[in-house]
Amino acid sequence: MEKSAKIYIAGHRGMVGSAILRKLQSEGFTNFVLRTSSELDLRNQQAVFDFLNTEKPEYVFLAAAKVGGIIANNTYRADFIYENLAIQNNIIHGAYQIGVKKLLFLGSSCIYPKFAPQPMSEDSLLTGLLEPTNEPYAIAKIAGIKMCEAYRSQYGCNFISVMPTNLYGPNDNYDLQNSHVLPAMIRKFHEAKIENKPSVELWGTGSPKREFLHADDLADACYFLMNNYDDSTLINIGTGEDVTIKELAETIQKIVEFDGEIVWNTEKPDGTPRKLMDVTKLHGFGWQHKIKLEDGIRAVYEDYKHSKNLRIH
Numbered sequence: 337m338e339k340s341a342k343i344y345i346a347g348h349r350g351m352v353g354s355a356i357l358r359k360l361q362s363e364g365f366t367n368f369v370l371r372t373s374s375e376l377d378l379r380n381q382q383a384v385f386d387f388l389n390t391e392k393p394e395y396v397f398l399a400a401a402k403v404g405g406i407i408a409n410n411t412y413r414a415d416f417i418y419e420n421l422a423i424q425n426n427i428i429h430g431a432y433q434i435g436v437k438k439l440l441f442l443g444s445s446c447i448y449p450k451f452a453p454q455p456m457s458e459d460s461l462l463t464g465l466l467e468p469t470n471e472p473y474a475i476a477k478i479a480g481i482k483m484c485e486a487y488r489s490q491y492g493c494n495f496i497s498v499m500p501t502n503l504y505g506p507n508d509n510y511d512l513q514n515s516h517v518l519p520a521m522i523r524k525f526h527e528a529k530i531e532n533k534p535s536v537e538l539w540g541t542g543s544p545k546r547e548f549l550h551a552d553d554l555a556d557a558c559y560f561l562m563n564n565y566d567d568s569t570l571i572n573i574g575t576g577e578d579v580t581i582k583e584l585a586e587t588i589q590k591i592v593e594f595d596g597e598i599v600w601n602t603e604k605p606d607g608t609p610r611k612l613m614d615v616t617k618l619h620g621f622g623w624q625h626k627i628k629l630e631d632g633i634r635a636v637y638e639d640y641k642h643s644k645n646l647r648i649h
Contacts, residue, residue: 344369344393347400351507355555384426388434396431396439405516410469420476441484443499447474455614501574501613505551525592535597539604542582550627560623574613575625
């Protein structure tokens with residue numbers, strides 16, 4: 337990408353989009369076209385097409401999506417499939433119409449089959465049943481990946497798809513109903529500490545294993561791939577390392593300095609038993625993550641404590 341290139345980051349205020357924006361700014365890019373959700377409703381096809389036709393960005397990072405944890409995904413099933421399909425369809429087709437040089441679409445590791453062989457390689461997509469709680473979101477994201485492949489095949493568009501693992505970082509969502517496991521734990525332990533509670537209740541058994549990547553590492557990988565990757569097939573972005581939910585909880589408990597106990601509510605679901613990415617392909621291109629999990633959580637906790645406007649909604 338040329339330093340003067342006009343770049344559109346869809347979802348630039350979210351955790352992923354804001355990390356991509358910070359990365360590009362640090363690399364010397366200045367020509368951004370950005371719109372908040374109140375300025376541009378990405379679900380509105382005509383509004384998106386008009387915007388793209390007017391601004392004509394050369395490069396697009398499609399980081400906008402309706403996202404959430406296990407409760408949100410299972411509760412708002414219709415919203416998750418409709419809104420994500422609408423956002424993707426409008427931006428991908430609009431990008432084709434105006435002839436963007438390159439588009440990067442962000443998938444998610446949770447769209448691999450529930451019982452995919454571990455670690456999950458790129459070719460395990462669509463080889464088995466999905467996690468039921470997550471199915472509407474997953475089907476939308478799979479459609480986005482296949483749409484990028486189809487537009488490349490039929491129209492020669494340089495649209496690439498990346499598959500990030502579980503993410504955390506600045507501008508995360510700490511809403512206990514709609515957030516992912518790591519930020520939810522940070523908030524739970526912090527509030528229990530402040531309120532001098534004797535214990536914190538967490539869902540499940542603590543036995544599932546999860547991989548976590550800092551959003552700044554993801555942004556670094558996206559920038560790297562935008563410059564170095566032009567393949568039609570998707571590519572995993574992760575650390576290749578995982579921890580149990582119990583280990584994660586104990587790490588966060590230590591960082592927050594909560595002295596009470598952890599109570600595991602085994603009546604609640606565990607979700608997928610393991611989700612580890614096979615990052616052989618990415619490592620083969622020469623990229624590896626830099627931020628260690630404990631270091632990343634410490635930084636995020638400081639960010640959480642000092643944030644005046646926690647993203648609770």
